[in-house]
Amino acid sequence: MITALTLSPLLAQVGSGRIQGGWEYIWAAYIIAWASLSLYALSLWLRRPGQASHDSKE
Amino acid sequence: MRGARPISLLKTVGVLLAKDLLIEWRTRARLNALIFFALATLLLFSFAVGPDTKVLARNAGGYLWLALLFASVLALGESFRVEQENLTLDGLRLAPADARAIFLSKAMGNALLLMLLGALLIPVMVALYGVTVTMGLGSFAATVTLGCMAISAPGTVYSAIASNARARDVLLPLLLFPLIIPALLAAAKATSLVLQGDPMNQLGSWYGLLIGFNLIYWGLGFLLFPRVIED
Amino acid sequence: MTQQTRNRLIAVVSLLVAGAGLALVAFGNIGENLVYYWRPSEMVAQGEKAYGPTIRLGGQVQPGSIQWNEQHTTLHFRVMDDEQPGAAAVLVRTTEVPPQMFRERIGVVVEGTFDKSQVFEGSRLMVNHSNEYRAPKTDEDVKKMFEEMQKQEATTAAARTP
């Protein structure tokens, strides 16, 4: 990601004190959050009190 | 316990501790194995790091405590296995010995064992890693005492749990290691400071941290241990 | 005293011991001393004892002290204790590219070594953010600022690519 091309404008702004862009971090964060939540929801669904064991008892 | 006149807690602790130490003394082979294991760990670190004596000397405190930690897992695991083989733990509970007395005696026994181990390892470490000791023996003793006590209190509770569980050899380190990272860190740092000198006067604070962890773990262990070994 | 009250008493006492432990960790002045980073004044006060080991130095960037050499990507700046006049300050030299938030007066933590030359050689430069989250003055300001920066970027990038 950090090649000379992307680095050089970065270097020019040392001391500006403001982050520009960085949307890739934001997307990564939001995607990880949503993925964790939905994967966990899925795992809960798969582990739901089983019909199988339930039926066998009755 | 019911009805019978309660024997003083401290007295029970004394008796049990004497019993444990006697067992330890009579089965010296196991003790020797433990010492050998810890020494081998120290030696392995020096092989793993390579011949760079500067690195070895700088990290000596950390290696010492890692060796002690690994050895402690063996020692802690053994301390309840001994009781289980002959069902003595049940016997003790029927005696009736206060479960808290069992905790105190076991934890103190383990701490003493670890301190002995530490006392043996330190000269070896000094020789093996070529470190110079800047501070006195007193600070060394304080560090080893506090560190070993911090390992042994939660270690005793957890080894009582793990010794009855499936996969106990995995479970004890799994439970114990994360919990005592802060104590281990403090002990390792304190040891480094004792070895290399204490430019920023941090030693007292690391001791404070260790004392704090000791109070927490000994208090909680004392409180909760009876529930661990009840049936 | 019955057995039960005695047991309860012992339980309470052991809880108090645990609580005391936590209180000691919390308020035992441990944080004052056992620190994640040293302030410049503390480090300087140690004199020669601070020379050599890898330490973290933390403080604020002194206004007007930032010197950035683009060719060699070396950065010089001074880290000060606080804004008060006469506060201790230490010169830091690093070849790290600082995070974008780096500016005058911002909190920094530098990892590195200090020596006789009184220059702190930073091998790692981290920027500390406060717990304040504020919108810029107006949206227009931001837009203008971004446009200017982008223009500047474009020119510098063009100048650098042969």
Added chain:
Amino acid sequence: MSDLLKTVLQVGSAVAALASVGLGVWLGVKWAPPRSRVNARPVLLGMAALALALLVLGNWMGLVWTPSEREMGDVYRIIYVHVPAMWMAMLALVVNFACCVGYLLKTSWKTDALAEATAEVGLLFGTYGLVLGAIWGKPTWGTYWDWDPRLTAMAIMLVTYVAYMALRRFVEDPEKRAVWSSVVGIISFVNLPIVWFSVKWWRSLHQVQSTPKTVDPDMTLALRVNAWASLILLTLFLLHRYRTALATREAEVALPEALPTDVPGPNRASEVA
């Protein structure tokens, strides 16, 4: 957005979340035993839909509606997912502690099942919250990870709860498992206040907790909507996990051959049913 709408959003999301928690508790009592006659489906679907709607709204507010930050630009938008996750993790682990203490004081499979649920869900939120924090750290601090007191304490705490979950897996006897894991849970909880206060007690790279005073009102509102959405999700997760745990417990106690012979199985089963 007008002030009135903002107030509606604030109050509305709070009421929705708190009502959902109430509903969750009620469902936990009525519906969680697997053979319960309560048909919880409409309520659950409603809560899930509400959570999803609030979450989408909150994320939209976080990503689009709120202004960028003075210094951090857009990167600060990670706050809207990082902070609620950490809050929920703390909340779940506090409930876990309460359950551990509760179980030792009064034996009940329900407490044990809830302890299992809270530890797992707390671990989920804590873990992804930690990952988000690391991602946030790269552009702002300049590093993903550093061993500052906050980060170190949090990492240690998460690993202790991983060990807690492992312990639950490794012990077959449900009664022993419940007692031992309660003990381990109580000991592990010691870390939580240390994590929370570490930024106040010690110098660290991590900033101290923000308050509404230090955050612009719009940002606070967006953060709140996200947090309330997370709270509903937490309730739903806990509810389902609790139900699963309770069913497992019931099955374990109902099969006498799975137990050591000296444990009185039947009266246990009757207590659950």
